[in-house]
Amino acid sequence: MTTSSLESLGPFRQLSEGSRALLRRGAVLAECGPPAPILQPGTSISGAYFVVRGRLRVYAVAPDGTEATLYFINPGETCVFALNSLFNDLRYPAWVQADADTTVALIPGGVYRELFQKEPSIQDVTVRALSTLVFRLMEELEEVHAYKLDQRLANLLLIHASAAGELAMTQQQMAAHLGTTREVVARLMRDFVARGFVETGRGVTRVKNADGLAGLIATPT
Amino acid sequence: MTTSSLESLGPFRQLSEGSRALLRRGAVLAECGPPAPILQPGTSISGAYFVVRGRLRVYAVAPDGTEATLYFINPGETCVFALNSLFNDLRYPAWVQADADTTVALIPGGVYRELFQKEPSIQDVTVRALSTLVFRLMEELEEVHAYKLDQRLANLLLIHASAAGELAMTQQQMAAHLGTTREVVARLMRDFVARGFVETGRGVTRVKNADGLAGLIATPT
DNA sequence: ACCGCTGTGTAGCTTTTGGTACAGACTCCG
DNA sequence: CGGAGTCTGTACCAAAAGCTACACAGCGGT
Numbered sequence: 001m002t003t004s005s006l007e008s009l010g011p012f013r014q015l016s017e018g019s020r021a022l023l024r025r026g027a028v029l030a031e032c033g034p035p036a037p038i039l040q041p042g043t044s045i046s047g048a049y050f051v052v053r054g055r056l057r058v059y060a061v062a063p064d065g066t067e068a069t070l071y072f073i074n075p076g077e078t079c080v081f082a083l084n085s086l087f088n089d090l091r092y093p094a095w096v097q098a099d100a101d102t103t104v105a106l107i108p109g110g111v112y113r114e115l116f117q118k119e120p121s122i123q124d125v126t127v128r129a130l131s132t133l134v135f136r137l138m139e140e141l142e143e144v145h146a147y148k149l150d151q152r153l154a155n156l157l158l159i160h161a162s163a164a165g166e167l168a169m170t171q172q173q174m175a176a177h178l179g180t181t182r183e184v185v186a187r188l189m190r191d192f193v194a195r196g197f198v199e200t201g202r203g204v205t206r207v208k209n210a211d212g213l214a215g216l217i218a219t220p221t
Numbered sequence: 222m223t224t225s226s227l228e229s230l231g232p233f234r235q236l237s238e239g240s241r242a243l244l245r246r247g248a249v250l251a252e253c254g255p256p257a258p259i260l261q262p263g264t265s266i267s268g269a270y271f272v273v274r275g276r277l278r279v280y281a282v283a284p285d286g287t288e289a290t291l292y293f294i295n296p297g298e299t300c301v302f303a304l305n306s307l308f309n310d311l312r313y314p315a316w317v318q319a320d321a322d323t324t325v326a327l328i329p330g331g332v333y334r335e336l337f338q339k340e341p342s343i344q345d346v347t348v349r350a351l352s353t354l355v356f357r358l359m360e361e362l363e364e365v366h367a368y369k370l371d372q373r374l375a376n377l378l379l380i381h382a383s384a385a386g387e388l389a390m391t392q393q394q395m396a397a398h399l400g401t402t403r404e405v406v407a408r409l410m411r412d413f414v415a416r417g418f419v420e421t422g423r424g425v426t427r428v429k430n431a432d433g434l435a436g437l438i439a440t441p442t
Numbered sequence: 443a444c445c446g447c448t449g450t451g452t453a454g455c456t457t458t459t460g461g462t463a464c465a466g467a468c469t470c471c472g
Numbered sequence: 473c474g475g476a477g478t479c480t481g482t483a484c485c486a487a488a489a490g491c492t493a494c495a496c497a498g499c500g501g502t
Binding site: 391392393403404407408410411421422423424 | 478479480481482
C-alpha cells in the first residue's frame with residue numbers, strides 16, 4: 001500500500017491532476033499494529049485522518065479511569081475529529097484508539113485546507129462526514145438517556161454480532177464501550193444466559209435468540 | 222426586521238450581489254412567541270435555520286416522556302441539525318423548541334445548497350457550525366458519562382447563572398435539561414442550600430458560593 | 443505438570459437515582 | 473379575597489448500578 005493508492009479511494013477519485021499531485025506529496029500512511037491509543041485529549045491536530053483499513057475508536061475517559069466509546073470511524077470515513085480541530089482551532093477533546101491492523105492516511109492540515117478550497121468533492125465529503133458524526137453522537141446521547149444498561153448491552157450484541165451471531169469481545173471491552181464495569185456486564189449476561197438469549201465463552205459471546213434481545217430493547221424493563 | 226436585514230448578519234455580510242439577491246428572494250423570517258416545539262423527530266427538513274434572536278433548544282424525549290437537552294443554538298449560529306438532514310438526507314432525530322421571543326431565518330434547501338457551492342464564506346460557516354456542534358455533543362456525552370447528577374447540576378448553575386449569580390429556571394426545567402426528574406433536582410438543591418452554596422426561590426436560584434459548587438465538580442463525591 | 447495471566451462467575455453491600463405521594467407556598471387573575 | 477394553577481419541599485420506598493472480594497476456568501509458556 002502506497003500513498004498513491006489513496007487516490008483510488010472514495011472522495012479522492014474525482015480530484016484534478018494538480019490536487020492528486022498535492023495529495024501524493026503531502027499524505028502519509030500509518031500502520032497500526034496492536035490496539036493502542038494514538039491520540040489524547042489536548043493533542044494539537046496536525047492534519048486530517050482518513051481510515052483506509054481497520055477502524056478507529058473514539059472514547060472518553062472519566063477521572064476514575066472508566067472508558068466510554070463515543071463513536072467509531074470505519075474504513076473509507078474521514079476522521080472528523082481532526083477536521084473539527086482543523087477548522088476551529090479547538091484542541092481535541094477525547095482519546096482515539098486504533099483496532100488491530102488499521103491503516104490511517106494522514107493528510108497535513110495545509111494540504112487538506114487547500115483541497116477543501118479547490119475541490120467540490122472534498123467539500124462534499126467533509127460536510128457529509130461531519131453531518132454523519134453529528135447524527136451518530138445525537139443517537140448515542142439519546143441512547144444513553146433513554147435506555148437502561150441491559151437494553152444497551154442487548155443492542156451492542158445485536159449490532160456488533162457477526163452474521164453467525166458471534167461477538168468477539170471480552171466483557172471488559174463491552175463494559176468500556178458502554179461506560180460501565182465488567183461486573184455489571186457479567187451480571188446482565190448471566191440474566192441473558194438464563195433466558196436463553198446468549199451463550200458466553202472466553203472472549204466470545206454467541207447470540208442464540210436475537211428476537212429475545214430485540215424484544216428486550218422494545219419493551220420497558 | 223425584514224429578510225433583507227439578514228444580509229448584515231454574520232456570514233452573510235461577505236456575499237456577492239447575486240447571492241444577496243438569491244437570499245432576499247428565498248429566505249423567510251419566523252417569529253416564535255411563547256416557547257413551543259417547532260420540530261419533531263422524523264420531520265423532513267426543508268431548509269437551513271439561522272437563529273437571528275433568542276435561542277433554540279434541541280432535546281431528546283425518552284419513551285417514558287422525560288426530556289434531555291442535547292444542545293442549544295445561540296443567536297448568530299446556524300441550526301446545524303438542518304444542515305445535517307440537508308446534506309445527508311437523514312430525517313431529523315430530535316425535538317427542537319424555541320425560547321420565548323426567538324426569531325429564526327429559514328433558508329430553503331435549494332438556496333442554501335446554491336450558496337454553499339458558490340460562496341466560500343458559507344462553506345466556512347457551515348463547516349464551523351458543524352464542527353462546533355460535534356464539539357458540544359462530545360462534551361455533553363463525556364459529561365453524562367463522567368459526572369454524577371449533583372456535579373452536573375452544579376455545572377448547570379455555574380454555566381447558566383447570570384453575572385449577578387441568578388438563574389431564572391424552574392426546577393422542572395433544570396430536570397428536563399439534565400434528563401432527570403424534578404424531585405431529584407429538589408433533593409440536590411436541598412443539599413446545596415444546606416451547604417450554603419445557593420438560595421432557592423420560586424422560578425429562580427441564586428448562587429451564593431460559586432467556589433463551593435466548583436469544588437463539588439472538581440472533587441469526586 | 444506447574445505457574446502466571448487473563449477472563450468469567452458470583453455474592454453481598456452501598457450509593458445513586460427514580461417513582462409515588464402529598465403538603466404547603468407563591469402568583470396571577472377575576 | 474378567593475381560587476386555580478404552578479412551583480417547591482420532603483418523606484419513603486424501589487430499582488439500578490457501582491464497588492469489593494474472591495473462586496475458578498482456560499490458555500500459554502517453561
